[in-house]
Structures are given as C-alpha cells and as structure tokens.
Amino acid sequence: MSFIESLTLMLALIYSASLLYWNGKKSGAIITIILAVSASIISLSWPLIIALTIAVISLTLLTKLRPEIAKGELRANQLRSGIQHLLALSMLLVGIQFAVNALMLKAGIAPWVMRPDVGDAFLPIAGGIELKAILTLGLWDQTHPAAAVMLTTVLLTGLLCKRAFCGWACPLGLAGEYLYKLRKRVIKSEFLPPSWLDWPLRMTKYLLLLALLYIIIGMPTQSIPGYLNSYYHKIADLKMALFFITPGLITLICFGFILGISAWRRQGFCRYICPYGALLGLISFFSPLKIRRNTQHCLIETKEMSCDKCTRACPAKISVHTQQHIRSDECQACMRCISACPKKEALQFSTRNGVKMSARGLTIVLLLIMFLIPLIAYVSGFWVSQTPTEIRMYLIQHLDAIGH
Numbered sequence: 001m002s003f004i005e006s007l008t009l010m011l012a013l014i015y016s017a018s019l020l021y022w023n024g025k026k027s028g029a030i031i032t033i034i035l036a037v038s039a040s041i042i043s044l045s046w047p048l049i050i051a052l053t054i055a056v057i058s059l060t061l062l063t064k065l066r067p068e069i070a071k072g073e074l075r076a077n078q079l080r081s082g083i084q085h086l087l088a089l090s091m092l093l094v095g096i097q098f099a100v101n102a103l104m105l106k107a108g109i110a111p112w113v114m115r116p117d118v119g120d121a122f123l124p125i126a127g128g129i130e131l132k133a134i135l136t137l138g139l140w141d142q143t144h145p146a147a148a149v150m151l152t153t154v155l156l157t158g159l160l161c162k163r164a165f166c167g168w169a170c171p172l173g174l175a176g177e178y179l180y181k182l183r184k185r186v187i188k189s190e191f192l193p194p195s196w197l198d199w200p201l202r203m204t205k206y207l208l209l210l211a212l213l214y215i216i217i218g219m220p221t222q223s224i225p226g227y228l229n230s231y232y233h234k235i236a237d238l239k240m241a242l243f244f245i246t247p248g249l250i251t252l253i254c255f256g257f258i259l260g261i262s263a264w265r266r267q268g269f270c271r272y273i274c275p276y277g278a279l280l281g282l283i284s285f286f287s288p289l290k291i292r293r294n295t296q297h298c299l300i301e302t303k304e305m306s307c308d309k310c311t312r313a314c315p316a317k318i319s320v321h322t323q324q325h326i327r328s329d330e331c332q333a334c335m336r337c338i339s340a341c342p343k344k345e346a347l348q349f350s351t352r353n354g355v356k357m358s359a360r361g362l363t364i365v366l367l368l369i370m371f372l373i374p375l376i377a378y379v380s381g382f383w384v385s386q387t388p389t390e391i392r393m394y395l396i397q398h399l400d401a402i403g404h
C-alpha cells in the first residue's frame, strides 16, 4: 500500500474512532483503534505505521486546536464538505502517483514511484468480473484485487446508506459542483430540461450501466479464468491511465461533453451519465435509511404554512416537502434538506421504525465501510497486485497489440 493510500486510510479510521468516542460508542472506538494498530503490526508495512502515527498526532492536535472538528460537531454541510475535499485531495494525489508510475513504465524506466492499488477502483468491469469469479468459481484474482474490494465497498455503502457515496465521497461529484458554481457566476440562468425530457435523459445512465452489466454477466463462467490470466487484464489499469494521460480526439470530445453537462446542470454528470450512480441508485432502494418528513412537526401540516425550504435546498430537485419519505434514486443522502429545515424534528435520515442517523453517524458509517474493508483486504493479502513490474513494463511497450 502506497504512503498516500495508507495516510488517507489511517486518517479516516482514526477520525472515525474519534467520532465514535465522542458519540458515546467507546467500545466501537476501541475496536477501530485495535484493528488499525493490529493491521499495522501484522503487515509490518512502514507506510501504514508512519501513517498511523501521523493520524494519531494530527487528531490530538485537532482536538486541542479545533475540538468541534475533532468531535464532529460541525453542521452537516461543513462535515460533508470537509470529508469530500479531503477524499478528493487524496484521489488527486493518488491519480498523480498512478500517472507518474505509468509514464515511467512507458518510458522503460523502473518506477521509483509505487503504483497505488486503489487506482483499480476505476476498473469497475474488472471488479465485476472478479466478483463473479469469486462467487461462481471461488477464484480470487491476484492481478487487480483492489478492483473487487473497492466495488464491494461502494456497493455496501449504497445498500446501507443510499447514494451517500455520491454525495459525501465521490471526487467527480465535487468537481461537478465547482464547475456548476463557476458556470453560474458567468451565466446566472438555470437551464433545466422539462420533465418529459429529464426522465429519458436520466435513463441514459441506466443504459450505460446495462452495457457494463451485459459485459460482466454475459461473460461465460468458463471464460473467466482465461480473461483473468490475459495480458489485457494485466494491464487494464495502464490502458486506463494512458487513456486519461494521452487522450485522443474522441476522448477529448467525451471529456468536453461531460464537463459541459456538469456545468449546465447541478449534479448533471451524476444524474444523467454516471453508471456507478445508476448502480447505487438501484441498490439504494433497498437501503433501510431514507430521508423522512414527520408531518407532526413539519410546518406545512402543523402551522399550515407554505414552507418548501427542504425542496429548494435539494440539489437533485426532489420535491421533499410533498412526500413523507424520499425513495428517489437521485437522493444522495447529502442532508442539505435537513440542514435547511427550520424545524429540528421535521426531517430525519432514518429507518422506517424511527432509528435516526445524524451527519456524524453517517460520516462514521461511510468512513468505516470505505476504509476498514480495504484494510482487512490488505492484511489478508487481497489488495496488492501480484503482477511483477517487469511484466507490466514489457506489456506497456506492446499496448496497442493487446486486445480483449
């Protein structure tokens, strides 16, 4: 595990432990710390050990200097924004590290920059095929194991807390938010499509998801071992890296289209294009947690006021004030509606039988799922790619000749 991966992981886990502690879940905090320390000792990985030390020192300083941040007492929007920016910074650094590693291999230089395995998170098809291999053949891929781990992790977040991954963690969502704000500074008007057009546009992401699922599900089980041993699979990550580093004309047009959609409409990329968002949207229907409006506290029913602050705060334009619970596949559990509501008890992120989850609770659950699973996978030996650097260097020189 590279140093940036280790540092992000340890900061997230130690921060989660701190939130658990201040939330009164001291046993949870102790278990998290024991897991982090044991993983560092068992793996004897110096990046993990140094990262753990830095995380503990940082949190101790944070508790003294900014206790409200260390204790997670920030408002939901501040907490979400902080988590999003830190994860985006980490992914940016990981992306740079990945690109440098790939360029050195391409130049025939033995890379002194380590390949961050978390980059395999951008190989969802490989991850899907690997999961299928595990489930149908009991075959655990050793080429890009992190792809299967990260896919499982993201799916689990959707199952437990709707599309919170999109709203709280995805760096592309954050980039889209900035693009949209920038566009609004220059052109103030909103250009929302009419609902008869919005619905088919939203279905585009489901069509893209269908295409990805067709590749994964359509691959015959007996072909999977051959695929996992193929040169194509071994350098799927390098193909992806070079696709981004040296884009062709069609790639640039696609990038321009994605940027344009993100600037045109808030969450445009998430709403219309992202197949990951589509998958999480579908899974989110099974999540026990939903935004629920309590009519015994909402100003509409109790004071007969025409309040719609929650709806106006929703970036997905969901009509929150007219529904009792939000089932929509576009809800990213961002909690902006809850923050905007003037009545504390009127809106909650909760289960059907009233178990509530605060912004702090959601932060804990998200961070624990997203970082404990990779940590366990790493210690179990199912994280780091076993493809030798020499083979990667040889294969990248013959990239164009390697097909599916």
Ligand code: SF4
Residues within 6 Å of the ligand: 291, 313, 314, 315, 316, 317, 318, 320, 326, 330, 331, 332, 333, 334, 335, 336, 337, 338
């Ligand atoms: S309904 Fe609330 S939590 Fe869901 S996307 Fe809209 S503002 Fe965010």
Ligand code: SF4
Residues within 6 Å of the ligand: 293, 297, 298, 299, 300, 307, 308, 309, 310, 311, 320, 321, 340, 341, 342, 343, 346, 347
């Ligand atoms: S903002 Fe709160 S009080 Fe107003 S309509 Fe929404 S839930 Fe009701």
